[in-house]
Amino acid sequence: MVVLAKGELEQIALPAARPPAADVRSVDLSAPAGPAREAAARALVAACEEHGFFRVTGHGVPVELARAAEAAAAGFFARPQGEKEEEAPTLGYGSKSIGGNGDLGWVEYLLLGVTPAGAVPVASASSSTLPCAAVAGGYSSSSAPTGPLRDLLDEYTVAVRRMACAVLELMAEGLGLGAGAGALARLVTRDDSDCMLRVNHYPPRPDQLGLGAPNLTGFGAHTDPQVISVLRSNGTSGLEIALPGAGGAWASVPPDRDAFFVNVGDTLQVLTNGRFRSVRHRVVVNSERSRVSMVFFGGPPPGERLAPLPQLLGDGRRSRYREFTWTEFKASGCRTRLGEDRLSRFEIASSKIRESLADEGMAQ
Numbered sequence: 001m002v003v004l005a006k007g008e009l010e011q012i013a014l015p016a017a018r019p020p021a022a023d024v025r026s027v028d029l030s031a032p033a034g035p036a037r038e039a040a041a042r043a044l045v046a047a048c049e050e051h052g053f054f055r056v057t058g059h060g061v062p063v064e065l066a067r068a069a070e071a072a073a074a075g076f077f078a079r080p081q082g083e084k085e086e087e088a089p090t091l092g093y094g095s096k097s098i099g100g101n102g103d104l105g106w107v108e109y110l111l112l113g114v115t116p117a118g119a120v121p122v123a124s125a126s127s128s129t130l131p132c133a134a135v136a137g138g139y140s141s142s143s144a145p146t147g148p149l150r151d152l153l154d155e156y157t158v159a160v161r162r163m164a165c166a167v168l169e170l171m172a173e174g175l176g177l178g179a180g181a182g183a184l185a186r187l188v189t190r191d192d193s194d195c196m197l198r199v200n201h202y203p204p205r206p207d208q209l210g211l212g213a214p215n216l217t218g219f220g221a222h223t224d225p226q227v228i229s230v231l232r233s234n235g236t237s238g239l240e241i242a243l244p245g246a247g248g249a250w251a252s253v254p255p256d257r258d259a260f261f262v263n264v265g266d267t268l269q270v271l272t273n274g275r276f277r278s279v280r281h282r283v284v285v286n287s288e289r290s291r292v293s294m295v296f297f298g299g300p301p302p303g304e305r306l307a308p309l310p311q312l313l314g315d316g317r318r319s320r321y322r323e324f325t326w327t328e329f330k331a332s333g334c335r336t337r338l339g340e341d342r343l344s345r346f347e348i349a350s351s352k353i354r355e356s357l358a359d360e361g362m363a364q
């Protein structure tokens with residue numbers, strides 16, 4: 001259950017309009033080597049350039065495993081509130097608060113850091129998949145006993161991480177990275193990679209709002225900071241992506257229980273020197289049905305130096321971003337609200353402009 005005070009409910013109310021369906025491209029990860037795989041790699045790159053978002057079929061994650069993990073999570077969310085809160089230390093349970101800076105949503109969640117030993121809870125107080133220094137050093141193993149839900153989520157995470165790696169390998173082929181092609185996938189497969197699993201539960205809109213009442217923000221508009229995020233849901237609508245172009249109109253993602261969806265994250269936008277688009281997205285609660293989503297966030301190791309890949313700079317093309325580490329990005333993002341643009345402070349152009357304004361004594 002998500003409990004919000006009256007003022008809080010107003011804060012997350014949205015107009016009832018429903019955006020048009022997004023035209024989401026599909027990428028078949030199982031395409032055989034040769035022309036079919038080359039076409040899949042091209043489709044993937046085009047989708048990352050245009051929307052920063054695509055659907056993955058032929059992904060190799062057993063559907064039974066995904067459904068079993070989802071059903072176990074749904075069973076957990078159906079338990080009494082007190083019992084769920086007791087599981088904060090073992091499962092990273094939290095509700096309504098997203099990040100540590102006052103963002104609210106009609107959502108409850110589990111948040112687990114991925115370590116070589118399996119998934120471990122991320123402390124609720126600072127829990128966020130957004131950059132935050134509190135988790136920049138990695139996750140300590142929990143001594144709390146694991147249970148069937150944790151075991152299923154562990155198994156699921158291993159399978160989805162493998163798929164994320166396959167996606168990044170296909171991406172590297174599509175980008176023509178050549179000899180350095182393994183570098184992208186390695187970012188999320190190292191033992192110290194900063195990966196996370198987040199299971200979100202959006203209960204149906206509360207009855208007391210009545211008919212004709214506004215929609216609610218489940219998860220406010222944001223970009224994901226990591227390299228890629230890999231998401232599946234129980235087939236309930238609600239996820240929306242911002243379309244390219246001025247204004248960034250919203251489009252709703254048609255639900256699909258068997259496919260996965262991939263978001264380009266901020267880090268991948270930097271690695272591709274802005275060629276790929278870190279997609280803005282949000283979840284709107286407008287349904288009679290609960291939405292359960294499971295999102296794997298593929299993040300780099302803390303000390304990883306992030307800058308555009310040299311192969312993607314091209315002749316004489318300049319880097320749009322200054323180099324920074326993942327730890328630095330997390331520390332700087334820690335103070336931001338959910339919807340803020342966390343990359344702008346790493347853009348070379350804007351920092352150059354700030355420097356010249358400072359030289360002229362015009363900056364504050």
Ligand SMILES: O=C(O)CCC(=O)C(=O)O
Binds near residue numbers: 200224233282
């Ligand atoms: O729950 C969803 O469908 C998306 C959630 C999301 O964007 C996130 O956890 O970063």
Ligand SMILES: [Fe+2]
Binds near residue numbers: 222223224229281
């Ligand atoms: Fe997200």
